[in-house]
Amino acid sequence: MTLQLADPRALRDAFGAFATGVTVVTAQDADGKPIGFTANSFTSVSLDPPLLLVCLAKTSRNYTTMTSAKHFAVNVLSESQKDVSNTFARPVEDRFALVDWQTGAAGCPILANVAAWFECALEKLVEAGDHVILMGRIEAFENSGLNGLGYARGGYFTPILASKAVSAAAEGNIELAAVLEHHGEVLLIGDEILSLPSCDGKEGSPADILRDYLEELTGLSVTIGFLYSVYEGKSDGKQHIVYRAFASEGEPRNGRFLKPDTLAKAHFKTSSTADIVARFAVESQLGNFGVYFGDETVGTVRSVPAKAAQP
Ligand SMILES: Cc1cc2nc3c(=O)[nH]c(=O)nc-3n(C[C@H](O)[C@H](O)[C@H](O)COP(=O)(O)O)c2cc1C
DSSP, rough: OOTTTTOOOHHHHHHSSSSSSSSEEEOOOOSSOOOEESSSSSSETTTTTTTEEEEEEETTHHHHHHHSSSEEEEEEEEOOOHHHHHHHTTTTTGGGGGGGGEEOOOOOETTTSSEEEEEEEEEEEEEEETTTEEEEEEEEEOOOOOBBBBETTTEEEEHHHHHHHHHHHHHHEEEEEEEEEEETTTEBBBBSSSSSOOOEEOOHHHHHHHHHHHHHHHOOEEEEEEEEEEEETTOOOEEEEEEEEEOOOOOOOOSSEEEEGGGOEEHHHHHHHHHHHHHHHHHHTTTOOEEEEESSSSSSSSSOHHHHHHH
């Protein structure tokens, strides 16, 4: 594709193909108040001297404070910290009231239960278009050994979810389903009682089987995205593996594309389907998609953790 400067969204989406971790960058303002924002632009730069960088948007409410602070910290979120990422990416009034944290040696907030953290002296500020690059010289760090939270194409992913799906597939007796999207709408099957399109898993790659099934069902061309949910159905004893998927233009020959936020009163085939659609409605408004694993009743599929949902 030739570069279309008129379409920054397309460029952002293409940048999003590069899978990253997620960090929360923190500092202290002149009054000693903690500040912080979610960033996936973190890059390790040099071992000797120990340097890292992160890019800060000039539109950030923290721009002036962050660029005048002498120190900042980068907290690499662990796989259970999707809610922390959302808290520090939304205009929450007191983000630090919603997380456990303590102060590092140079005064920067260090969040609890992160995969790693680095406390840095601001080495250099580099002008970079609509962002500024904060280069930091690492003065202290810790590596907890926890798995990091992943982020790609606007969605979170975790190593645990992927391995859970692989072992579910190996155990057999799986049902594959899709949150099949088209222009923010989701394909639902049925008139009175709605369900997500689903098929039995069999030998072979779950993503390929599901794509072939969805293409046959809808007559549209389908791309399979990230895992959205993996859970064990207590009533049917099956492992359910749900993917996000994307349909090409056109009318589906089965089912209907419906706006998820208009379905609060709809009847769904199972409570898990209702939970998944409700969660999708919330997450598509935020533009952040999570992953979930568990079973139908333990750790029920949630939209956004209550803490993060507070204004
Ligand atoms: C996964 C993710 C990664 C992000 N990465 C960055 C980033 O690298 N730099 C940035 O300036 N904003 C980034 N953002 C957006 C900011 O977190 C968001 O705009 C936040 O509200 C800024 O807060 P502030 O205005 O209080 O500073 C990211 C958001 C998410 C969800």
